[in-house]
Amino acid sequence: MKVVAGVDLGGTAINYTLVNPLEQFLIEGLCEYPALSTEGPDVCLRQIEDGLKIAAEKAGVHLDEVVAVGLDTPGPASSSGVLSARGSTNFVHADWAGFDIRKQLEVRLGRPVTYLNDGNAGALWGHFTIFGAHSRETSISAVIGTGLGGGVIVDGNVVKGKMGFGGELGHVLIPYQSIAGTEGLKPECNCGRTGDLESLCSLTAIAKTLLPYFLARYPGHELGKLDVNKAAKLVRGMAEKGDPLSCDIFRVQAHALGLFFDEMVNTFDPDVLIVGGGALETGAEFQRWFIAETRAGMPGQREEQAAIPIHVMPNGDTAGARGAALEALKAARQESLA
Numbered sequence: 001m002k003v004v005a006g007v008d009l010g011g012t013a014i015n016y017t018l019v020n021p022l023e024q025f026l027i028e029g030l031c032e033y034p035a036l037s038t039e040g041p042d043v044c045l046r047q048i049e050d051g052l053k054i055a056a057e058k059a060g061v062h063l064d065e066v067v068a069v070g071l072d073t074p075g076p077a078s079s080s081g082v083l084s085a086r087g088s089t090n091f092v093h094a095d096w097a098g099f100d101i102r103k104q105l106e107v108r109l110g111r112p113v114t115y116l117n118d119g120n121a122g123a124l125w126g127h128f129t130i131f132g133a134h135s136r137e138t139s140i141s142a143v144i145g146t147g148l149g150g151g152v153i154v155d156g157n158v159v160k161g162k163m164g165f166g167g168e169l170g171h172v173l174i175p176y177q178s179i180a181g182t183e184g185l186k187p188e189c190n191c192g193r194t195g196d197l198e199s200l201c202s203l204t205a206i207a208k209t210l211l212p213y214f215l216a217r218y219p220g221h222e223l224g225k226l227d228v229n230k231a232a233k234l235v236r237g238m239a240e241k242g243d244p245l246s247c248d249i250f251r252v253q254a255h256a257l258g259l260f261f262d263e264m265v266n267t268f269d270p271d272v273l274i275v276g277g278g279a280l281e282t283g284a285e286f287q288r289w290f291i292a293e294t295r296a297g298m299p300g301q302r303e304e305q306a307a308i309p310i311h312v313m314p315n316g317d318t319a320g321a322r323g324a325a326l327e328a329l330k331a332a333r334q335e336s337l338a
Contacts, residue, residue, distance in 0.1 A: 002065040004332055005055065006325025007048055008118065008318075009073045010035055011090040014048060016055035017321040018066065019329055023133050026059035030317055040093040041101070045108050052109070068112045070328030071105060072121035072320045074149075079164030081115030112335070114328045119143055120158045120167050121323030123151025126274040126313040128326055131156070137271040140264045141313065142169055142257060144277035147190075148198035152268065158327070170198030174259040179252055179297070185213055200256040203278070207232035210249045218245040236279060240286045253279070254290050258297025265298075265305055276313025287312050 003026065008015040014033045018026040033051035037044045056063045073091075076084040081102025083091055091099075102115040116124070123141035131137050135156045143149040148170030152159040159166040176187060176195045187199035187209045199205055207229050215224045223231040223238075223245065239246035261273050275294070280287055291310050301308075313319060 002067050003059070003061055004325055004329045005052060005066050005069045006121075006321040006323070006328065007052065007069060007071045008121065008320030008324060009037065009044070009048065009071065009090075010118070010320070011037070011074070014051050015318060015321045016051055017318060017325050018055060018059045018061065019322070019325045021329070021333075023128075023326075023329070025322060025325075026061065027055065031055050031058055031321075035090075037090050037096075038092055040095045041099055041104065042095075045101075045105055048105060049108055066111065068114070068328045068332040069105070069109060070114045070116070070121075070324030070326070070331075071102060072116045072118045072324040073101065075117045075119075075164075075168075077101070077115075077117060077164060079115070079160040079162075079166075081113075112328070112331065114324070114331045116158060116160075116324055116327050117149070117164070117167075118320045119149025119169070120151035120160065121321075121327070122149065122276055122313065122316070122319035123153055123167065123274070123323065124158055124326055125315075125319040125323035126276055126311070127153040127156070128323070129314050130272055130274070130311060133326065133330075138268055139272045139274055140169075140261070140268060140270050141274040141276060142197070142201070142260065143313070143316075143319070144201055144203075144253070144257075144275070144279035146203050148202045149277075152264075154268070169260070170202070171196045172260060172263065174200075174256060174263070176200055176256060176259070178259070179255045181248065182213075182252060185209070197256060197260045201253045201260075203232060205253070206235055206249060210252060211235065214245050214248050221245050236282065240282055250279075250290060251293050254293035255297030258294045259299075261294065261310070262298045262301070265301065265308060269305065270308065273308060273310045274313050275310065276316045276319060278316070280312050281316055 006017045016031045085098040106113040122143045126141045127139045139153045150169035151167035189199035235246045239250045
């Protein structure tokens with residue numbers, strides 16, 4: 001076997017990586033190509049193919065040496081890569097409805113293609129960085145971005161579920177009413193649920209719920225003078241500098257995550273909990289504070305479970321592509337043994 005590629009198809013960019021059979025990644029950092037998914041499947045798949053050629057050149061390998069490709073995209077989609085007939089934020093073109101993106105990319109590239117949703121791909125990368133490629137451990141990853149993605153890895157394998165919705169952690173309900181300082185708060189998720197993890201722990205939650213709630217409690221705050229969506233993007237940076245309102249917002253997010261992790265501890269008894277995404281693309285001091293607040297938000301644990309480690313996912317901006325590549329590498333190995 002030669003090398004395997006990972007392709008992370010996002011809303012604004014496609015990120016690529018390549019990995020060899022020794023699990024060594026041949027591209028450091030981002031290798032991006034602008035995403036044109038809004039222009040429909042034909043344009044987008046051709047663009048993925050063009051970008052793969054550029055990535056191979058950057059890695060110093062010939063395109064013929066790429067024997068398999070791992071793809072990840074935002075959902076909703078089936079475990080085999082069939083996009084929802086109802087579409088999604090990143091696949092608004094009508095031709096994406098019910099489109100089998102994995103199969104069609106496989107036809108275009110003439111190579112085997114595996115598929116994961118972006119949350120599961122990031123979770124697999126986080127698991128790999130801690131345990132390596134042949135682990136038997138269990139990990140739970142929460143990836144905090146515009147929404148809340150993540151994944152469950154058991155015995156080194158992604159839990160996908162019957163229809164591919166395994167690991168949709170953002171839509172797990174939590175007892176948010178127990179978070180201090182949130183009296184009267186009614187967090188509503190874009191999925192229609194009230195009080196799931198994403199409704200509190202995401203950039204969308206900051207703009208939609210948490211910032212308006214706390215601005216009413218901090219009259220005259222400078223963020224109240226801005227458009228709420230622009231203001232929401234400034235909260236993390238201000239929290240790093242110790243702004244009380246912004247720290248309150250991230251405290252609530254961390255405590256919501258702590259409640260969720262408690263549920264996962266009592267469901268899976270995992271070896272490790274992992275947090276990733278833009279919210280944690282910060283300095284080490286803020287990361288330590290956020291993890292400490294997450295643990296503070298967890299109800300009391302059994303003595304044997306109280307010390308389950310919480311890690312920050314490394315290289316978060318490349319997590320999707322690297323996780324997708326690892327999934328394809330595993331499939332390629334299995335195929336070579338068949």
